[in-house]
Amino acid sequence: MDHGNRPKHRSTLRLVEPELTLVRRGDGPDPRMVELVRLLARRAARQVYEEQMKERRPPRS
16 A cells, blocks of 8 residues: 555544543542542432331331
């Protein structure tokens, strides 16, 4: 194949993607992690609450 006549588009077609950084910047906890922990805690609390409500229901006769 002759690639000499083909324009070089590879560098122009690259999309600028955000870089994933796991390095903390600044003091304190990462706000994304805090939000994730809150979400998981709410989910766990909801599941425990629902299980407790199932146990408290009197059996229907």
